[in-house]
Every structure is written in C-alpha cells, then in structure tokens.
Amino acid sequence: MLPVASLEEEFSQITEYFSPRVIAEANGQYFKIAKMKGEFVRHNHENEDEFFYVIKGVFCLRYDDGSEARLSAGQCHVTPRGVWHHPYAPDEAWVMFVEPAETLHTGSVESALSRSVESQTAHLKS
Amino acid sequence: MLPVASLEEEFSQITEYFSPRVIAEANGQYFKIAKMKGEFVRHNHENEDEFFYVIKGVFCLRYDDGSEARLSAGQCHVTPRGVWHHPYAPDEAWVMFVEPAETLHTGSVESALSRSVESQTAHLKS
Numbered sequence: 119m120l121p122v123a124s125l126e127e128e129f130s131q132i133t134e135y136f137s138p139r140v141i142a143e144a145n146g147q148y149f150k151i152a153k154m155k156g157e158f159v160r161h162n163h164e165n166e167d168e169f170f171y172v173i174k175g176v177f178c179l180r181y182d183d184g185s186e187a188r189l190s191a192g193q194c195h196v197t198p199r200g201v202w203h204h205p206y207a208p209d210e211a212w213v214m215f216v217e218p219a220e221t222l223h224t225g226s227v228e229s230a231l232s233r234s235v236e237s238q239t240a241h242l243k244s
Numbered sequence: 245m246l247p248v249a250s251l252e253e254e255f256s257q258i259t260e261y262f263s264p265r266v267i268a269e270a271n272g273q274y275f276k277i278a279k280m281k282g283e284f285v286r287h288n289h290e291n292e293d294e295f296f297y298v299i300k301g302v303f304c305l306r307y308d309d310g311s312e313a314r315l316s317a318g319q320c321h322v323t324p325r326g327v328w329h330h331p332y333a334p335d336e337a338w339v340m341f342v343e344p345a346e347t348l349h350t351g352s353v354e355s356a357l358s359r360s361v362e363s364q365t366a367h368l369k370s
Contacts, residue, residue: 119311122321125297144293144322145344147273167270171251171340173318185245192251192299196270201246214297216342218271 125151125173129212131241136231138215138223138238148219150238154211159232160204161225168197168217175211180204251277251299255338257367262357264341264349264364274345276364280337285358286330287351294323294343301337306330 123141128151132139135155142149154177170177171194179187179195182202187195197203207213217223224232249267254277258265261281268275280303296303297320305313305321308328313321323329333339343349350358 120307120313120321120323120327122313122315122319125318125320142295142320142322144295144342145273147271147295147342149295149320149342169268169270169273169275181246187246187248189248193248194251194268194275195246195248196268197246216270216273216275 125212125214129153129173135210137233140239140242141214143219146219147216148221148238149214149216150223151212151214154205154207154213155209156206158205159224159227159229160202161227161229162200162202163217163221163225165199166218166221167199168203168215168221170195170197171214173212173214175207175209177205177207177211177213180206251338251340255279255299261336263359266365266368267340269345272345273342274347274364275340275342276349277338277340280331280333280339281335282332284331285350285353285355286328287353287355288326288328289343289347289351291325292344292347293325294329294341294347296321296323297340299338299340301333301335303333303337303339304331306332 128141132153138150138152140148172189177189254267258279264276264278266274298315303315
C-alpha cells in the first residue's frame with residue numbers, strides 16, 4: 119500500500135522555524151514543508167528553480183531588484199535558478215516547496231539556519 | 245516582477261473535468277491542476293513518477309493489487325513510475341499534480357480524455 123501523507127499531520131511534527139521536512143520524492147524532486155517566521159537567509163541556487171505554495175499565513179520573497187512576491191494561502195510562485203531571494207514571513211506561515219533532491223535550502227550561503235539534506239529526511243529513516 | 249498564481253483563480257478558469265492546466269514550471273516539472281469528477285482512464289507512465297495533492301474534495305487512485313489511495317483535502321501521494329493507476333473522484337475534486345513536462349497525462353493509453361501538452365499550456369501563450 120503506497121503511503122498517503124497528511125500535511126496537517128506532517129506540519130504538527132515540526133517544532134522549529136525554517137527547518138525543512140521532506141514529505142515526498144518524485145522524479146528527483148523533493149517535496150518539502152516548513153514553518154516560516156521572521157527573516158530567512160538571502161541566498162540563491164545556481165542551477166535549481168524553486169516552487170513555493172503557501173498552505174497557511176503569508177510568505178514573502180524579496181528580490182534584489184526591489185520587487186517582492188507576497189504569497190497568501192492558496193498562492194504559488196517560482197523563483198528561477200540563479201536569482202537571489204530573501205524569504206521572510208511576517209507571522210507564522212506554512213509553506214510547501216519543491217526543489218531537486220540535491221538542493222541546499224540556503225543555496226551557496228552557509229548560515230546558522232542551514233540544515234543538511236540528511237536532517238530534512240531523518241524522519242523518513244526512523 | 246515574477247508572477248504569483250492563485251489556485252482559486254486558476255481553478256475558476258477550468259470548465260472541463262480531467263483537463264489539466266499547467267500553472268507553473270520548475271526544473272523540467274510541470275505543476276498542473278485539474279478538476280476531477282467520475283472515472284478517469286486506467287494508465288501508467290513508464291518513466292515518470294506522479295505527485296498528487298488534493299485541494300478540495302476526495303480523489304482516489306486504485307491500483308492493480310486492489311489497494312486504493314484515498315486522498316482528502318490537504319493530503320498528498322506519489323504514484324511511482326511504471327505503476328498502473330486508475331484515478332477517480334466520487335464528487336468534484338480539485339487536485340494539484342506534478343510530473344515531468346513531457347509526461348502524457350493518460351500515459352501510454354490514448355483516450356477520449358487525453359489532452360495534449362499544448363492544450364494544457366495554451367493559456368500561457370494567450
């Protein structure tokens with residue numbers, strides 16, 4: 119029996135902001151969720167696009183040209199590869215995002231908020 | 245300014261069941277939505293996994309081993325490559341699904357419900 123995942127249940131397992139949790143894999147892409155609140159690290163991914171879909175709250179991506187993508191629940195957005203983005207959430211937001219399995223979520227930027235791919239998938243092995 | 249898409253608005257443009265509408269592309273994957281109601285075509289995709297996420301209603305995938313994945317709103321599921329699946333929705337369901345851009349949504353099966361990739365992306369060119 120192939121598994122069915124409930125996002126509500128998956129989010130209930132998350133205790134830390136900006137710490138991605140992988141909920142599915144398909145075609146080399148990881149489907150991840152995270153609770154976001156406050157400022158994340160400005161970063162880019164040289165070779166990988168990033169798809170975002172907001173489940174709850176408001177999630178924003180600021181770009182270097184001064185533009186901002188402001189996503190409410192039910193809205194989606196793609197940050198193209200190479201483009202520097204500075205994510206933040208004014209209050210707690212629940213976000214699903216999709217990127218290649220090898221993508222580092224803080225891109226080329228190493229930060230206290232960086233989480234290894236191993237930590238993002240640790241619950242799948244327990 | 246990179247676009248933000250509202251799923252509610254995108255769904256409002258759909259007038260036909262089982263007719264996929266591409267809402268985003270990232271890393272060679274198409275993010276599609278469809279309204280489902282009734283029986284779809286049993287099919288498989290030899291080389292492509294398929295990710296499903298239900299926005300509204302109940303959407304089911306029946307497998308040849310007799311098992312069934314029954315997804316309610318907020319639930320997701322992956323049909324692995326090669327696996328025959330028979331989708332259906334007891335009542336209208338709104339589904340987001342993700343698959344490689346080249347994937348045919350009825351797989352190797354040609355049916356009256358088959359829609360070309362061109363028809364799934366026609367609104368992007370208008």
